Amino acid sequence: MYMFLDGIQSERRTSMKFYYSVRSCPYLVAAILLTCPSVAAAQQTDIEASADAGAEQVEPDADRDAEMEALKERVKQLEARDATREDQFAELKTAQEELADEQEMAGFEEGMEDASEQVFNIYGFFDLTLLKTFFDKGSPYTAFIPEKSSFGMSNFNVYLSSKMTETLSALGELRFSFLPLGRTDAYEYEGIPPEGIPAQGMYGNEYDRVETWVTDPFSTQFYRQGGVSIERIHLTYAPADWFQIIAGRYITPSGIWNIDHGSPVVLPVRLPWMQIRELVPLAQLGVQVAGRFFPTDQLFFDYAITVSNGRGPIESVQDLDENKGVGLKLKLSYSGDRVRFAVGGYGYYGRYTDSKKVVRVFGLSPDADPDKPLQFEIVDTSVYDEFAGATDLLIEAFGFRLQSEYAVRYEYIVVPAPLDADEAIFAGASPLDTLYEASSMGHDVYVLLAYELPLHKWISPVRITPYVMYEYGEVNDTMPYVNMDQFIGGVNVKPSPFVVLKAEGMMAVSGTDLYGSNLYVISAQMAVSF
């Protein structure tokens, strides 16, 4: 009996503990019931077994059964409440996410306004070149290039770019220079007196080199002035890919080198001869209409029509004739995953005119009209028509770069200009002789082959690109001394996206024997973009 009572009390204690556990932790109960039905079943079996064992001695306890039923009912209620809470929790979470989205959207309104505002950038590049030349002592090469090893800074270009609206932008490129310091204005000819021979049109015979010292009157400090060249400054209106208008001074959309043009971009140190001799004008002042079409997603077709002052002695200030320079560019490019290909051409026609202004005053000039006592007449001193064409080819594949350009130019002289003394002596004449320009033809082609070594896995971001280049330049068939073949080889190293180091050797073979031996140049350059 005691044992039975103990069993009942023990069972009741267990049930009460279970009850309090249920009250204190409904989740635990639910978890136990859900995850361990076998435990509950086992417990039920134990209870039944215990009841069976006791049945032999006592009758079933009705209170205990009622209590068990009440407990089961309570568990069901708690489970139902738990499910309701989960639903409420899910609803709250959704509402919170929606609120966060709304707050984020509201944040967009404030945070993104700047994106549509005017964007203004200043950047640029400069370079430092070390040059050493080798040629026969006394060779006419001395007239053009330094004989002694020398450092030089040819480029300090600053860009000003502004994107005013979605379709309107402006771009300026200024080239700062120490020039004209050091420019040779006149040579001294042995055998001619210092005052020259005025009777033959030669006034003075002294070596003259430009000096640019100035004094600040406020501080009395001496310093050297430099020069500024406006490479380009233009407005671009680009409402669509297929149509844009560029107005101002723009870089002629011809070839590859002329567009690349910056020392951090081009591979070699030396420019191609066709760039130096300007077979096609490098820049023009006027208007350009350009655009791009897309025959396929990887194929681009570019066009450009240029109208400008053309070439002239002061074409960046004003045109001295009514004949405008016109040009047309067509280019087809393919841009694949590992292969890029482009072929293009540019044709140009223009008239070069130089002139002087002559004043006629009645009583002084024999041709003056008494009805028009003061007249100004413009007299052409040099006029020629020119036709120029250029084609270019670029293939980039698997680290290789093959680049080539060909340019041809025909110059038809209308009003011949006299050659100056320096040009006369290179033509084989005396500086006292008067020679005139003649119609001429010139053409030039270069081929550049480069290969970027596949070392990026080991030395990234460093890029090392060896290159070789050959140029055949017969830029003027009436002036053999300006014609030249060039053989160039070198290596271009980019230790960072902003710095380029180059080392190069060059051999030039002149189109005339006037220079004696070949010209050899070794050079190193550091080009920096910022």
Place this chain on the structure above:
Amino acid sequence: MKGRLIVFCLACVAFLVSSVNSVKAESPNDILIVANKGVSAGSLSLDELKAFFFKERTSWKTGGRVVPIHANEDSALRKAFLSKVLSMRLAQEKAFWQEQKIRKGMAAPPEFSNTLKAVFKIKGALSYIFRKDYREGVAKILLVLPN
């Protein structure tokens, strides 16, 4: 022999089915190419996408200017996009834009830490985002690049 052939064919079919399933499986690191909701284009090819981010192309086929937007350069998203779409590393991309600035005065696309926000706000914007960061209804998905 015939039995082996049947087994081989069944194996091939099973492989293809599993491949298709694996392609279709969405990953939180999939890159979604997203555009401003005002853009009327419905899809985009990978070549077009490259052309937009190299600024070789600046207008949508359906009209209007494209504003390509990059994620911040130190983000995993930017690195994944460069590798998967432009096939270049960050240093190469920097060098490319340094050169483009000098050649044509062209600037690199602007950068935003939250590209989805930028696309939501800027008219004609085109950018990219990991699938896990995408919010339904904020931008239009033009292309999915599986992880």
